[in-house]
Amino acid sequence: MAKKNSEIDAETMAVINWCIEIEHFLVAAGATQEEAQDHIEDNVEWFTDLYYDGLSPEQAAREALNDPD
Numbered sequence: 001m002a003k004k005n006s007e008i009d010a011e012t013m014a015v016i017n018w019c020i021e022i023e024h025f026l027v028a029a030g031a032t033q034e035e036a037q038d039h040i041e042d043n044v045e046w047f048t049d050l051y052y053d054g055l056s057p058e059q060a061a062r063e064a065l066n067d068p069d
Helices: 010-028 033-042 044-052 057-066
Strands: none
Touching: 010 033, 010 044, 010 057, 033 044, 044 057
């Protein structure tokens, strides 16, 4: 059976850290930490696209706050 790699690669870690920064901006805008985390988790593909589009965490948080969902 193949050994499962439990280490996170550098690119994935960069996206995770970027999302953590977004969480801080969402909380500063009035969300609870749980709400911010849930929103990021529920929309992780969208946020990942924003990361690869080159948005800063602050820009991505603004996009999330302006998103009607």
